Amino acid sequence: MNEPSYPLHLQRLVEEYLESLDFGADRRAARLVEAMRYSLLAGGKRIRPVLTLAVADSRGVEPATVLPTAAALELIHTYSLIHDDLPSIDDDDLRRGRPTCHVVYGEDVAILAGDGLFSEAFHLVLDQQRADSGALLAVVAEIARATGVGGMVGGQFMDVAGLAADHDDLRVMHALKTGRLIEAAIVAGALLSGAREDREPSAGAAEVAAYRAFATELGVLFQIVDDILDETGDAAVLGKTAGKDRTQAKATYVALFGLDEARRLAEETHGRALDALRALPGDTAVLVQIADYILRRRH
Amino acid sequence: MNEPSYPLHLQRLVEEYLESLDFGADRRAARLVEAMRYSLLAGGKRIRPVLTLAVADSRGVEPATVLPTAAALELIHTYSLIHDDLPSIDDDDLRRGRPTCHVVYGEDVAILAGDGLFSEAFHLVLDQQRADSGALLAVVAEIARATGVGGMVGGQFMDVAGLAADHDDLRVMHALKTGRLIEAAIVAGALLSGAREDREPSAGAAEVAAYRAFATELGVLFQIVDDILDETGDAAVLGKTAGKDRTQAKATYVALFGLDEARRLAEETHGRALDALRALPGDTAVLVQIADYILRRRH
Numbered sequence: 048m049n050e051p052s053y054p055l056h057l058q059r060l061v062e063e064y065l066e067s068l069d070f071g072a073d074r075r076a077a078r079l080v081e082a083m084r085y086s087l088l089a090g091g092k093r094i095r096p097v098l099t100l101a102v103a104d105s106r107g108v109e110p111a112t113v114l115p116t117a118a119a120l121e122l123i124h125t126y127s128l129i130h131d132d133l134p135s136i137d138d139d140d141l142r143r144g145r146p147t148c149h150v151v152y153g154e155d156v157a158i159l160a161g162d163g164l165f166s167e168a169f170h171l172v173l174d175q176q177r178a179d180s181g182a183l184l185a186v187v188a189e190i191a192r193a194t195g196v197g198g199m200v201g202g203q204f205m206d207v208a209g210l211a212a213d214h215d216d217l218r219v220m221h222a223l224k225t226g227r228l229i230e231a232a233i234v235a236g237a238l239l240s241g242a243r244e245d246r247e248p249s250a251g252a253a254e255v256a257a258y259r260a261f262a263t264e265l266g267v268l269f270q271i272v273d274d275i276l277d278e279t280g281d282a283a284v285l286g287k288t289a290g291k292d293r294t295q296a297k298a299t300y301v302a303l304f305g306l307d308e309a310r311r312l313a314e315e316t317h318g319r320a321l322d323a324l325r326a327l328p329g330d331t332a333v334l335v336q337i338a339d340y341i342l343r344r345r346h
Numbered sequence: 347m348n349e350p351s352y353p354l355h356l357q358r359l360v361e362e363y364l365e366s367l368d369f370g371a372d373r374r375a376a377r378l379v380e381a382m383r384y385s386l387l388a389g390g391k392r393i394r395p396v397l398t399l400a401v402a403d404s405r406g407v408e409p410a411t412v413l414p415t416a417a418a419l420e421l422i423h424t425y426s427l428i429h430d431d432l433p434s435i436d437d438d439d440l441r442r443g444r445p446t447c448h449v450v451y452g453e454d455v456a457i458l459a460g461d462g463l464f465s466e467a468f469h470l471v472l473d474q475q476r477a478d479s480g481a482l483l484a485v486v487a488e489i490a491r492a493t494g495v496g497g498m499v500g501g502q503f504m505d506v507a508g509l510a511a512d513h514d515d516l517r518v519m520h521a522l523k524t525g526r527l528i529e530a531a532i533v534a535g536a537l538l539s540g541a542r543e544d545r546e547p548s549a550g551a552a553e554v555a556a557y558r559a560f561a562t563e564l565g566v567l568f569q570i571v572d573d574i575l576d577e578t579g580d581a582a583v584l585g586k587t588a589g590k591d592r593t594q595a596k597a598t599y600v601a602l603f604g605l606d607e608a609r610r611l612a613e614e615t616h617g618r619a620l621d622a623l624r625a626l627p628g629d630t631a632v633l634v635q636i637a638d639y640i641l642r643r644r645h
Binding site: 070071072073075076078079080083130133135136153154155156158159161162163165166167169170173180181183184187188190191192194195196197198199200201203204205207208210216219220223 | 369370371372374375377378379382429432434435452453454455457458460461462464465466468469472479480482483486487489490491493494495496497498499500502503504506507509515518519522
């Protein structure tokens with residue numbers, strides 16, 4: 048089976064932008080920046096920033112103009128991976144086929160590299176000077192919520208604490224741990240290209256809500272496929288140890304439902320994502336392509 | 347010698363506000379929030395948020411209106427302490443007289459508690475709805491810079507890597523590790539109460555620069571006194587192990603210059619801080635009181 052198609056032109060934009068970041072640090076912090084770049088430039092599909100660019104593109108906004116915020120979301124994703132991989136959390140030695148940050152740079156530097164990426168992410172968003180200040184504030188608020196205890200960190204905690212015992216818990220855990228940041232990537236793209244989110248939803252102001260509905264399905268889809276790949280993928284393609292979730296007795300979609308039912312759930316969720324896409328304005332072909340990719344990806 | 351006076355009315359405002367924060371998390375993340383609050387509510391003089399309030403007050407702005415941002419700076423300070431205390435970094439068991447976060451909640455939860463406090467700090471700033479959006483964006487940018495590789499995290503890295511061997515390195519390390527966040531606290535207070543910082547400094551726009559000059563001296567003063575107290579203080583008053591810097595052969599002002607010269611440097615820096623204060627508008631009596639407190643504090 049061939050790897051499904053992916054918007055490589057957007058991935059390339061992100062990659063070049065990330066490669067250009069040196070975080071302007073004092074030379075004394077050179078090794079910290081090296082650790083940050085080591086993890087940041089380990090490859091990957093860059094799904095979050097590509098989503099930000101794809102949403103802007105679909106709304107007729109030049110993708111390059113939202114690159115700093117798109118990249119910020121990849122910095123945040125990388126920060127969460129570095130901390131997740133630490134010995135006291137998931138204790139992973141391998142990530143994207145390479146030794147993890149703490150294996151190469153030591154645990155102390157890895158913790159600080161994660162912390163630094165998080166700060167620099169906000170710095171990038173704020174550097175995006177062409178955006179109007181209302182949109183920028185909304186993006187910062189979105190990222191703060193998506194990463195906090197009601198988002199990514201809360202989900203990581205539930206995972207660490209082994210609190211995801213049934214389907215409902217599992218859904219909440221993943222919605223927080225991975226879903227909220229994917230949602231933030233999509234919503235940021237919308238906000239920076241003119242979509243408005245009113246606190247009092249009215250007829251004309253449900254635009255961001257439609258992006259959130261799409262993002263929610265995409266996040267769940269992403270996680271189900273991730274669990275399937277962990278069970279069935281081989282380590283060389285995955286770039287990490289396959290079957291690790293099972294060995295660690297983690298609650299996953301496969302553990303809860305079995306492989307066949309998990310695959311059916313993935314198809315069903317993909318269908319709902321495409322339904323949600325139909326409510327969005329503009330040319331959403333690239334967003335469809337990404338949803339298809341997430342369903343059919345092999346790593 | 348009596349403890350010098352301190353603006354307790356501002357400290358009390360901060361304390362009550364911090365106490366009220368529950369981060370609105372899912373009940374499943376209750377223990378994470380407990381760990382965050384455990385470290386956040388361990389007491390202390392709350393110097394950073396008190397500075398934010400004091401600057402607002404000096405400019406005729408009701409201190410309570412800048413409380414969320416002031417508190418955000420204490421959340422960030424607490425996050426940095428939690429990560430600093432981790433076994434792979436400073437390996438401290440005791441902080442403010444109590445077992446450190448990782449001792450009580452485990453290393454995994456402590457890492458996430460720090461991460462969560464950082465996210466929630468931005469959340470607090472953005473919730474400050476009465477401020478104008480230009481000022482809020484400037485505050486977020488200030489905090490991002492102050493905490494990143496060109497700020498707090500960069501300074502922590504230099505400390506961890508043992509890169510502070512001479513006076514120049516020591517000055518840079520502390521300016522980044524503690525100075526920049528103290529500066530952000532002061533600048534945030536100024537920005538939220540109407541001070542403007544132009545990218546092209548002109549006659550009328552040097553206002554924020556004057557606050558930065560004061561902040562720089564105050565940050566250095568804070569660190570010199572910290573080093574003196576580590577050498578001379580007793581553990582019961584300090585709430586941490588005295589003499590630890592010396593045992594760990596850390597570069598400190600005392601190690602580099604000896605106790606007498608460090609004390610002379612502290613007096614001299616305090617004098618420069620008061621000089622810088624004279625360039626500031628409004629009634630700066632409380633800021634003078636804080637500078638005096640930092641010089642004469644016993645823990």
